[in-house]
Amino acid sequence: MSPGRNNGREPIPFLDLKAEYREQKAEVLAAIERVLDSMQLYDGPETRALEEEFARYCCARHAIAVGSGTDALLLTYAALGLGAGDEVIVPSHTFIATVAPLAFLGATPVFVDIDPQTFAIDPERVEAAITPRTKAIVAVHLYGHPADMARIWEIAAQHGIAVVEDACQAVGARYRGRPVGSLGDAAAFSFVFTKNLRAYGDAGMVTTNRDDLAEQLRRLRDHGRVSKYEHAAFGLNCRIDELQATIVRVALRRLEERTERRRHIARRYTEAFRGTDVLPPSESDQVRHVYHLYVVRSRWRGELAAHLNAVGIATGVHYPIPCHLQEPCRKYGFGAGSLPETERAAGEILSLPVYPELTDEQVDRIIGEVLAAADVTLTARSAA
Numbered sequence: 001m002s003p004g005r006n007n008g009r010e011p012i013p014f015l016d017l018k019a020e021y022r023e024q025k026a027e028v029l030a031a032i033e034r035v036l037d038s039m040q041l042y043d044g045p046e047t048r049a050l051e052e053e054f055a056r057y058c059c060a061r062h063a064i065a066v067g068s069g070t071d072a073l074l075l076t077y078a079a080l081g082l083g084a085g086d087e088v089i090v091p092s093h094t095f096i097a098t099v100a101p102l103a104f105l106g107a108t109p110v111f112v113d114i115d116p117q118t119f120a121i122d123p124e125r126v127e128a129a130i131t132p133r134t135k136a137i138v139a140v141h142l143y144g145h146p147a148d149m150a151r152i153w154e155i156a157a158q159h160g161i162a163v164v165e166d167a168c169q170a171v172g173a174r175y176r177g178r179p180v181g182s183l184g185d186a187a188a189f190s191f192v193f194t195k196n197l198r199a200y201g202d203a204g205m206v207t208t209n210r211d212d213l214a215e216q217l218r219r220l221r222d223h224g225r226v227s228k229y230e231h232a233a234f235g236l237n238c239r240i241d242e243l244q245a246t247i248v249r250v251a252l253r254r255l256e257e258r259t260e261r262r263r264h265i266a267r268r269y270t271e272a273f274r275g276t277d278v279l280p281p282s283e284s285d286q287v288r289h290v291y292h293l294y295v296v297r298s299r300w301r302g303e304l305a306a307h308l309n310a311v312g313i314a315t316g317v318h319y320p321i322p323c324h325l326q327e328p329c330r331k332y333g334f335g336a337g338s339l340p341e342t343e344r345a346a347g348e349i350l351s352l353p354v355y356p357e358l359t360d361e362q363v364d365r366i367i368g369e370v371l372a373a374a375d376v377t378l379t380a381r382s383a384a
């Protein structure tokens with residue numbers, strides 16, 4: 001690939017944290033100063049305010065702030081009592097943190113294939129994977145598109161099993177008008193700096209409408225404490241700190257506006273790519289997609305990525321190796337060919353930059369280069 005094909009234009013990164021920081025710098029610095037002046041570093045007013053604001057945002061009864069999205073999943077699984085001998089239905093087309101905490105608790109992940117339209121777990125295959133040992137279904141709202149919850153509720157109710165939402169990529173998304181975070185027994189969110197709602201470091205949240213789970217989650221995140229020196233259960237240190245809590249609060253005030261900008265950019269891409277061999281993501285009319293990632297599919301993914309890279313446009317693949325093919329998951333008995341839709345997706349997906357700070361000019365440039373690459377692959381195919 002010849003250098004300089006971006007004609008001296010600035011490269012477009014996959015994420016631009018500095019641009020966002022510039023916009024909210026004064027507010028963030030004031031919030032940090034307020035926390036440091038108080039020297040209340042944990043379990044203080046910022047954590048409580050964030051929990052209240054976030055519960056309201058998700059229309060959930062409780063929000064329990066924790067140290068990361070992984071903590072949120074681990075504590076949720078633990079609060080549900082998942083452990084040795086229990087089977088939990090999960091997609092394989094997800095980040096490994098959906099699955100690893102189950103393994104740490106001794107539970108057995110049972111991988112189920114995806115619906116290629118939404119990249120989320122396919123409810124018809126969930127039904128077929130249920131056994132007398134199944135204790136829960138994990139619905140991952142991957143890329144920001146909610147899973148097909150109605151069928152999942154139906155199956156879960158029929159079999160008396162729990163539903164966990166992995167909403168780490170989907171803050172602000174809605175399913176039939178209801179926000180994610182209020183659609184299952186409990187939901188896990190991540191505020192790591194790469195997600196739509198971000199801390200400047202690690203942070204996460206669990207939301208739930210169940211009082212019993214909320215109480216256990218509050219204990220589990222802080223050494224099983226019921227008072228300073230009294231421990232009602234074993235727990236861990238999965239607390240959020242006040243600095244991260246206050247930063248997430250600042251970001252929450254801008255989240256809706258930023259989500260709308262993501263949706264606007266996504267709409268422009270989708271209109272431009274229709275009818276080419278670069279397949280845009282679909283958005284069911286039952287949902288509000290929040291485009292944490294804008295993921296296209298192409299049988300020519302390698303060529304497309306190479307072209308964009310050569311002209312200075314960063315891309316990603318989320319995720320190139322499905323969980324069931326990762327080394328530590330081999331013991332669960334899945335292998336190449338077990339989940340055809342998942343494996344096909346892993347070979348065809350490409351994530352384009354979609355953050356709110358992208359300028360209209362940058363969006364135009366990305367569209368132009370994707371279409372140019374589509375023409376290139378078309379020529380390559382007809383020559384073949």
Ligand SMILES: *Cc1c(COP(=O)(O)O)cnc(C)c1O
Pocket residue numbers: 068069070071094095097098140166168169189190191192202203204
């Ligand atoms: C980011 C993410 C997690 C883990 O969140 P962390 O805050 O990084 O621990 C879990 N599941 C999914 C789907 C994610 O995207």
